[in-house]
Amino acid sequence: MSKLEIFSNAGCPYAQRTRMVLIEKGVEFSLTEINLNKKPEGWEKISPYGKVPLLRHDGATIYESAIINEYLDETFPDPPLMPADPVGRAQVRIWMDYCTNRYLPAVAQLRANHADPAKLQQSLEELKELFLFMEHEGLRKLSSGPYWMGELPTLVDFQFMAFLVRFPCYEEVLGAEIPAECTRLRAWLTAMHERPSVQATSLDTDDYIAAFRKRLKSA
């Protein structure tokens, strides 16, 4: 098998997405840990955006985590992480887009408003609406679980999970919560936490929380 090389950072959720998919695929790879506070000399020549994750494979350089993950799924089709039917694949992409363009901006708003109680409350309400939408328009309509699209995980599960493993930061520090009526979402989270790929790539929750507090202080 030709060599797969991933440039990563242990604390980066985007890199975690890709490491989870590599583990799910069971492919061999070498990992180079990049210190993002002191990037190695010549890094800009390796990574066009200066970011992790970045994959090198067969002489190609692939970057942007969601694109890397689709590349990995096409290159190593077993086990498949995309549904076989075009509608299913479209649904996966709709919810991956939701993660990037709706969920992530909502948690960014929470962080930005953390010091203003009224604005924080408003951001918490907005996040709650997003979770309810994920529950009712996504999970409940698409499958009976345990994963987003049914009995087997697909790319959308890893897309979200890299961020949901960090959700305890928002619960503990900012008082966010996944509404009790989001039973499918909660069961999804439990199922995802049990996957070896998630366990192998996640840090300790206390470490996430400590890093989060530091990040808010320096914001």
Ligand SMILES: N[C@@H](CCC(=O)N[C@@H](CS)C(=O)NCC(=O)O)C(=O)O
């Ligand atoms: N959209 C990118 C985001 C990647 C990203 O923001 N990576 C961060 C670490 S979590 C990074 O490398 N930051 C370094 C920098 O921007 O200089 C992806 O999905 O891969």
